Amino acid sequence: MHKAYGLYVHITWHTWRRMRAIRGRDVIHVAESIREAAARCGVHVHERAVLTEHVHVLVSIRPDTALSSFVRHAKSESARRIRRKGNGMFNWARGYFAEFISRTHLRAACVYIARQHRRHPDLVPT
Template identity: 50%
Template sequence: MGWCDPLPLVSRTPRHGRGVNPPSRTSDVRRSTGHTAYGLYAHVTWHTWRRIQQVRAADVHRLCDAVLAAARRTRVRVHAQAVLTDHVHVLISYPPAVALANFVREAKSESARRINTARVDAQRVRWCRGYYAGSLSRRDVGAARSYLATQFHRHPDRIPG
């Protein structure tokens, strides 16, 4: 499984490097701009085309870097990611003015471009149309992080290898 950490971290996951970043500090939980305070969180996931297991271990860091780049461009904060061979989970927070569809479009297109550019064989990564996004309350963020952290236990056959 691929875990991507937007912050420097020492923890490791089986066979794949960096682990889930540490829990957010309270100063990271709620953002404020002027007279507006917000705490919007979402669990976003998308799949490969026809759920074909296309993501390889070498693709994990490219995919995670692409998601983080898309987050920077669209003003989204990535709290955790889990990458499996046929789907991706991302836990994010975002300001009210941000459209999640823009973030997902950027993340999917940039990750496919980076992975496919780096591959020497003809097998290309293709994402399915659409995505799932579920909103979370602040108190559910910890449970969602745990859910993402246990993806390699839930899907041991889908760990990129």
């Protein structure tokens, strides 16, 4: 039996009260947590951007993937790592935003996310 699907999702989530709490040294913890959550949940990450107060991730998922599980794992593990490395007050806000992207708009969505640091130079973690 052949199965084909093309489910692409642009996800964003932000820090508690949109505080600019993500520092340069925290970016690796967020990125690694996203990668590990993706592997754990069977999600493929196409692009991501980590800014001081929010994150963008473009993923492809299977129809049986629980998107909420991926986001929960990425947020909880990254917060745990950031707190452990010295930012003890770090918290993500509750929830996330997600929108499906058509295959025809996939490239544009990747470019949009890849250019977040240029779009928001004041939000680049240092």
